[in-house]
Amino acid sequence: MSTPPAPLHDELADRPFSFYPPILGVEHNEWRLREATWSELVVRNTKTDLEVPIPRKLVGSLAQVDEPVMIVGLTRELEYRTGSVWPTERKVRAMPAPPIRPVLRMPGSPEPTPGPKGFEAMVGRGGDRTENKITRLILFAFSSIAIVGLLFWALVRLTPDARPTYVGKDQGYLELTREDDYHAIVRRLGTPAEDRWKQDAGELQFRALGYPDRGYIVILMGTEKDAARYVGSVVPSKDGKKWTAAHGVESARGAGTLSLIRGLKPF
The missing domain is CATH 2.30.30 (SH3 type barrels.)
Structure with a gap:
């Protein structure tokens, strides 16, 4: 074929x-x-x-x-x-390895400390494990302090009721209640150095009893001056143009008066 x-x-x-x-x-x-x-x-x-x-x-x-x-x-x-x-078969020749040069040391010099090997060399860790543990503990402590401080700042910043109130030289106002009128307050704290009455067009009026030696002002509220009752205390600034709420009480309706005191402007 x-x-x-x-x-x-x-x-x-x-x-x-x-x-x-x-x-x-x-x-x-x-x-x-x-x-x-x-x-x-x-x-x-x-x-x-x-x-x-x-x-x-x-x-x-x-x-x-x-x-x-x-x-x-x-x-x-x-x-x-x-x-x-x-x-055709082309042969690939490997490059010769560089010669190893001995390290010259002076007589009597200490042996060199071996460097990190393997994983420790890749991540940059040294051979002294004790030093590494101390470093990690220090970093952990600083991180914990920073986290706690951040949480406290967020709590104070974002929660109005959690903000600290300023107090005067003493805290005698803590003994006052919503039933105390002018005479009851005088019996507890003494005669005020200042007595101011805020007469607005509204139904409720405010009375401010100043105690400069104690560092705060007692606030009363009512429809009439003699019938006003205690609602809270404020700490005035040095120039007297700003008040900071220091104390409030629970009203007859169950609501607190601290927010009312914070919104009250000096008079």
């Missing part, structure tokens, strides 16, 4: 061509096809008449442009040795 015609025979018959990449070991890269089978191509060099078989599995495609010469691609770089072509 005859062998069927091999591909590439018609394209390469009676036409010179070149291989790409060129075959190593052969200077002239121009060939002609002598014989083509399904397993190999036998080609002849046009200058040296050298004939070599090339396995078909190493032959690639033809170049679309065949001027001035047709190009036949190779799937591997080939080298001509001992009458045949072989795939």
Whole structure:
């Protein structure tokens, strides 16, 4: 049974061509096809008449442009040795390791402390574990103090009722109740140095009894001056233009008067 015609025979018959990449070991890269089978191509060099078989599995495609010469691609770089072509094997040479230079030390000098190794070297930790523990404890203590301070600031800032009130030189006003009128307050704290009555158009009026020696002002509220009852105490600023709530009581309706005292303007 005859062998069927091999591909590439018609394209390469009676036409010179070149291989790409060129075959190593052969200077002239121009060939002609002598014989083509399904397993190999036998080609002849046009200058040296050298004939070599090339396995078909190493032959690639033809170049679309065949001027001035047709190009036949190779799937591997080939080298001509001992009458045949072989795939080129390029050896990769490893770079030699740098020489280890000994560390010179003066006689009697202490041994160098070994540095961190492995994971400790990657994260930047030293070899002294005791020092690392102390550092972590210090950082933990500072972090805890900062967190507690931040929580306290948020509590005071965001909770109006939790803000500290200012107190005077004494806290005698803590003994006062919502039932105390002017005379009851005088019996407990003495005669005030100042007695002011705020007469507004509203139904409720305020009476301020000043005790500069104690550092606070007692506030009474009522429809009439003599019938006013105790609702809280304030601490005045040095110039007297600002009051700070110091104490409040629970009203008859169950609500606290501290918010009322905070909103009261000096008079």
